[in-house]
Amino acid sequence: MIQKTARPVGRPRSFDETGALEKATQVFWSKGYDGVTIDDLVAGMGVGRPSLYAVFGDKRAIFLRVLKAYAERKGASAAKALLSPKSLRDSIADFLRYAVESATQKGSARGCLMMCVAPLVNDAEVQRFLQSAVASGAALVERRLRDGITAGDIPPDFPVAVRAIQVTDFARALTMRAQIGSPRKTLLKEAEEAADLVLQPRRV
Amino acid sequence: MIQKTARPVGRPRSFDETGALEKATQVFWSKGYDGVTIDDLVAGMGVGRPSLYAVFGDKRAIFLRVLKAYAERKGASAAKALLSPKSLRDSIADFLRYAVESATQKGSARGCLMMCVAPLVNDAEVQRFLQSAVASGAALVERRLRDGITAGDIPPDFPVAVRAIQVTDFARALTMRAQIGSPRKTLLKEAEEAADLVLQPRRV
DNA sequence: CTAATTTCGAACTGTTCAGTTATATATTTG
DNA sequence: CAAATATATAACTGAACAGTTCGAAATTAG
Numbered sequence: 001m002i003q004k005t006a007r008p009v010g011r012p013r014s015f016d017e018t019g020a021l022e023k024a025t026q027v028f029w030s031k032g033y034d035g036v037t038i039d040d041l042v043a044g045m046g047v048g049r050p051s052l053y054a055v056f057g058d059k060r061a062i063f064l065r066v067l068k069a070y071a072e073r074k075g076a077s078a079a080k081a082l083l084s085p086k087s088l089r090d091s092i093a094d095f096l097r098y099a100v101e102s103a104t105q106k107g108s109a110r111g112c113l114m115m116c117v118a119p120l121v122n123d124a125e126v127q128r129f130l131q132s133a134v135a136s137g138a139a140l141v142e143r144r145l146r147d148g149i150t151a152g153d154i155p156p157d158f159p160v161a162v163r164a165i166q167v168t169d170f171a172r173a174l175t176m177r178a179q180i181g182s183p184r185k186t187l188l189k190e191a192e193e194a195a196d197l198v199l200q201p202r203r204v
Numbered sequence: 205m206i207q208k209t210a211r212p213v214g215r216p217r218s219f220d221e222t223g224a225l226e227k228a229t230q231v232f233w234s235k236g237y238d239g240v241t242i243d244d245l246v247a248g249m250g251v252g253r254p255s256l257y258a259v260f261g262d263k264r265a266i267f268l269r270v271l272k273a274y275a276e277r278k279g280a281s282a283a284k285a286l287l288s289p290k291s292l293r294d295s296i297a298d299f300l301r302y303a304v305e306s307a308t309q310k311g312s313a314r315g316c317l318m319m320c321v322a323p324l325v326n327d328a329e330v331q332r333f334l335q336s337a338v339a340s341g342a343a344l345v346e347r348r349l350r351d352g353i354t355a356g357d358i359p360p361d362f363p364v365a366v367r368a369i370q371v372t373d374f375a376r377a378l379t380m381r382a383q384i385g386s387p388r389k390t391l392l393k394e395a396e397e398a399a400d401l402v403l404q405p406r407r408v
Numbered sequence: 409c410t411a412a413t414t415t416c417g418a419a420c421t422g423t424t425c426a427g428t429t430a431t432a433t434a435t436t437t438g
Numbered sequence: 439c440a441a442a443t444a445t446a447t448a449a450c451t452g453a454a455c456a457g458t459t460c461g462a463a464a465t466t467a468g
Contacts, residue, residue, distance in 0.1 A: 010444025011434040032324045034238035038426060048446050053427070055445095111323070119315070119383050120236045120324060130384045162397050169377030169398075176376055180323050180334045193366050194373075200404050214414025215464040242456060252416055257457070259415095 017055065020045040025066045030109040033063060033121045064125065070113050071133050077102070079140055088148035089199060092167060095141065096191035099171040103178035104187065111179030115172055134168065141167045155201050163198050170194040221259065224249040229270045234313040237267060237325045268329065274317050275337050281306070283344055292352035293403060296371060299345065300395035303375040307382035308391065315383030319376055341372045359405050367402050374398040 027044035028036055038059060042049050047056075056062045081094040103112050111117075114133060118126055142164035148154045174187050174194070231248035232240055245266060246253050260266045285298040307316050315321075322334055346368035352358045378391050378398070 007436070008444075009436050009442075011446075013445065031326075032236075032238055034236055035326075037424080039424090048448095049426095050428080050447085051445065058426080115380065116323060119320060119380065120239075122235075122239075127385055131386075134381065134384065134386075162394075165394060166374075166398065166401060169381075169394075170370075170373060172380055173373030173376040176319065176323065176380065177338065177373075180338065181331055182335075182338075190366075190369060190373075194370065196407070197370060197401060197404075200401075200407055203400070203404055211466075212414080213412075213466050215416070217415065241454080243454090252418095253456095254417085254458080255415065262457085 013051070013055075015045070015047050015051075020047050020056075021062075021066055021069055024062055025070055025113065026108060028063060028066055028117055029111075029113050032117055033059075060123065063121065064129075067113065067118055067126065067129060071129070074102075074112075074114065075133075075136065075140075078137065082140055082144045088144070088151070088153040089195060091144055092141070092199060093192055093195040095167065096171055096174065096194055097188060100174050100178060100184060100187040100191050103175040104184035110181070112175045115175050116179045137168045137171075138164045154199065157202060159202060166198050167194075170198070217255070219249070219251045219255075224251050224260075225266075225270055225273055228266055229274055229317065230312060232267060232270055232321055233315075233317045236321055237263075264327065267325065268333075271317065271322055271330065271333060275333070278306075278316075278318065279337075279340065279344075282341065286344055286348045292348070292355070292357040293399060295348055296345070296403060297396055297399040299371065300375055300378065300398055301392060304378050304382060304388060304391040304395050307379040308388040314385070316379045319379050320383045338372065341375075342368045345371045358403065361406060363406065370402050371398075374402070 023045045024041055027040050031040060036059065038049065038052070041047075041059070041062060042052060045052065052062075056065065077098060078095060081098045082091050084091070084094075086094065099112075103110060114130065118130055121127075142160050145154065145158065145160040145164055149156055149158055149160070170191070174191060178184070178187055227249045228245055231244050235244060240263065242253065242256070242263060245251075245263070246256055249256065251259070256266075260269065281302060282299060285302045286295050288295070288298075290298065303316075307314060318334065318337060322330055325331075346364050349358065349362065349364040349368055353360055353362055353364070374395075378395060382388070382391055
């Protein structure tokens with residue numbers, strides 16, 4: 001019989017790996033990549049310096065893990081907002097509203113790790129990751145738009161690819177403005193207006 | 205008679221103040237705010253360390269001057285693109301194309317100092333400045349849209365305020381994507397599509 | 409040519425930082 | 439309880455950094 005929860009030999013860790021990464025997310029998010037020192041991470045993650053290097057590696061490695069975990073969570077939330085069984089208009093509006101809400105969340109830094117912090121990291125792997133994340137986001141929206149055609153919410157000649165990109169562009173822009181301090185209420189209103197705009201049928 | 209070009213007493217400076225600030229712009233743009241050291245500025249601006257402190261102050265002071273000069277230049281170019289005597293569609297498209305072109309300029313860092321670097325600077329004055337710059341940009345576009353109503357390019361009930369913000373949001377989003385490496389050609393095409401979208405009359 | 413003034417170049421100083429090492433501590437195995 | 443193993447705590451090391459100081463150099467004023 002295989003005991004999966006077999007305690008490993010040696011002194012047990014005093015921290016939770018996943019939890020520490022989540023705390024690291026907050027550290028990077030609030031201080032930016034270059035602004036973060038190892039001591040910031042040691043303090044913020046609650047992990048001793050040598051353990052931090054042994055378990056997670058250096059700053060770059062920690063950031064990459066943080067970024068990927070963050071992207072996964074965000075992507076899941078975005079997909080949830082987009083693909084629940086609502087009207088197309090509501091789905092798109094929800095997607096944009098979610099972007100605004102998570103970017104203006106009190107208690108954590110404003111904006112978004114992927115849009116406001118990661119792009120400044122001068123690292124090829126980070127850039128590649130961001131590009132693929134951008135493409136995935138647009139693909140997700142495009143899928144929803146196609147479903148909208150099937151459901152008859154928008155006409156069959158609706159330019160799904162172009163509009164999908166425009167939806168994600170609005171999400172990006174709203175998130176950026178959240179970061180520099182635009183109030184949530186304003187941005188939520190603009191999210192609605194953006195949803196209305198991108199769903200307009202092709203001009204006659 | 206006042207001799208304006210009276211040479212000041214003492215050893216003349218070996219650098220040009222304005223030129224040094226332009227070089228500083230490149231330094232901040234390519235390395236981000238936190239990523240820049242005083243030595244980077246000394247090397248990049250061609251100004252000796254003590255002179256740098258004496259003439260410009262510390263890193264924060266230099267960045268503020270750089271940011272303001274940059275914003276002035278950008279604002280002038282944007283106004284030029286928007287307000288030249290062209291069709292409304294061309295004006296808006298030019299505005300967005302200019303955003304893409306300057307964000308994908310070879311030889312200098314991608315993106316834009318105001319959108320990609322400055323928002324991460326954790327400084328109240330910088331944030332206030334950015335907010336006002338965002339508002340100015342939207343106001344400029346809105347003015348052009350109003351002129352478009354006068355000229356009959358768009359109907360009198362055209363939602364100028366909302367669409368003006370949307371235009372600047374597209375500029376923001378396109379600039380951001382330039383930064384993470386989207387090719388100029390792609391972005392230029394999307395600039396056209398964005399211009400078409402935001403000029404659609406209100407839905408019937 | 410001398411004194412006054414301003415900038416320049418180089419070096420100095422205390423601090424902060426990344427990454428490592430040494431030792432103590434907690435736990436499993438036998 | 440003793441040996442083996444893995445983590446925690448604290449301290450160390452060399453490099454990088456911000457801001458300053460000091461003497462040399464370039465210029466004007468007299």
